[in-house]
Amino acid sequence: MFPDWLFPTLALAPAALWVFFGVGWHWVGVLLPPTAARMTRIGATLALSPALVTVGMFLLGTFGTFNAATILLMTGVIALTGWLFARRQRYSLSLLPHTAPTPDKATLLTWVLVAVTAVALLLRFWNIAYWNFTTYDALWVYAYNAKVFFLEGRIPPTIGYYPQHIPLAYTAMQFLWGTINDHAARVVLPYIALGSVIMAYLLGTFAFNWRVGLLAAALWALYPHHAVWSQFGDLEVTVTFYMTGTAAFFIAAWREQEGRYRWRYLALAGITMGAALWTKPTAAALVQSLALIGGGAILPILANGRLRGTSRKRLPFEALAPLVTLACAVPLGGLWDVRNVLYGHPAVTLPPGYWQEAAQRSGQELGFPLLIATVFVLWRVLRPPRDRHLIALLAGYTVCAGGI
Secondary structure, rough: OOOOOOOOHHHHHHHHHHHHOOOOOHHHHHHHOOOOOOHHHHHHHHHHHHHHHHHHHHHHHHOOOOHHHHHHHHHHHHHHHHHHHHOOOOOOOOOOOOOOOOOOOOOOHHHHHHHHHHHHHHHHHHHHOOOOOOHHHHHHHHHHHHHHHHHHHOOOOOOOOOOOOHHHHHHHHHHOOOOOHHHOOHHHHHHHHHHHHHHHHHHHHOOOHHHHHHHHHHHHOOHHHHHHHHHHHHHHHHHHHHHHHHHHHHHHHHHOOOOHHHHHHHHHHHHHHHHHHHHHHHHHHHHHHHHHHHHHHHHHHHHHOOOOOOOOOOOOOHHHHHHHHHHHHHHHOOOHHHHHOOOOOOOOOOOOOOHHHHHHHHHHHHHHHHHHHHHHHHHHOOOOOOHHHHHHHHHHHHHHHOOO
């Protein structure tokens, strides 16, 4: 009834929903404040849930073996544990982050942006389902590793290179399908594309307002490279998804009025940062961003003399936020590096020199915007604004853009 290229996407939809929503839904409830909006929970779950699944598969494949039964059992245990921790939580039904300003009346342009974004995402599902793997990296690294994992039922000690978040996600879908199949493996890709668009919305909303968030989501969904890299099944969209999530939740922590909830957002930002490192080592540019954010936040405090009367045992939030985020990122972000060292592989494998040179050439196009952003950051540091998180956002993204 359905063509061979479309049937896996439809048949595995329940499994994909379980992997991207069911496993991590209650864990996100543990991490987020109970007042966090439904859209915030959806974006956080799309980020955290597959990371939990692939970390569980990493443990199974390193210390034992995995197959369809053990994967389902493992995900069930993770989901049940999250439910036990979060069963007393009460959640908001609002679609807007509670730290965002109250929205005014929607206009025709608002509905147009929602419509075109929805159409773009539907096309992602269709286009990704149609194609098999066609590019070098997917054929000979990520999809190839997934086939090796499927055939051996474990992660061979000889496998090194990049972290295995995406190959393990491909492996899970192929086990649940029952055989090696490109279209089954690629079922995860449109959900990652959807998550990256939602994260763009959350970032714009947390930093400014819901209209900026909607515009950011529409621009990202309509960006040609988003369509291309989503189809290829490479790491770029996934890394962008997690890096954007890190920025969004970090800004949410700075925006949060309730002090006790700030730390929850920081923890979620750190875990999302760890997931970015669990995908690709170049996400370590976020470490540079945190260092610059901390420095940019501390300078105005020092200039105003706020640290003179501060106890040494109690640093201000602006100084602790980057440290807490980094600490929460280390367990997930360093998991593969520790494993590589134990097996005698290089801890971190960065792209070959050619790709670094190519990135530098492409980055030259951003020279003037980066210069303008740097000057603006320095100007605002010398004249501290009321909302320092805007400096943090601009400074962090300046470093990310220049580093990547």
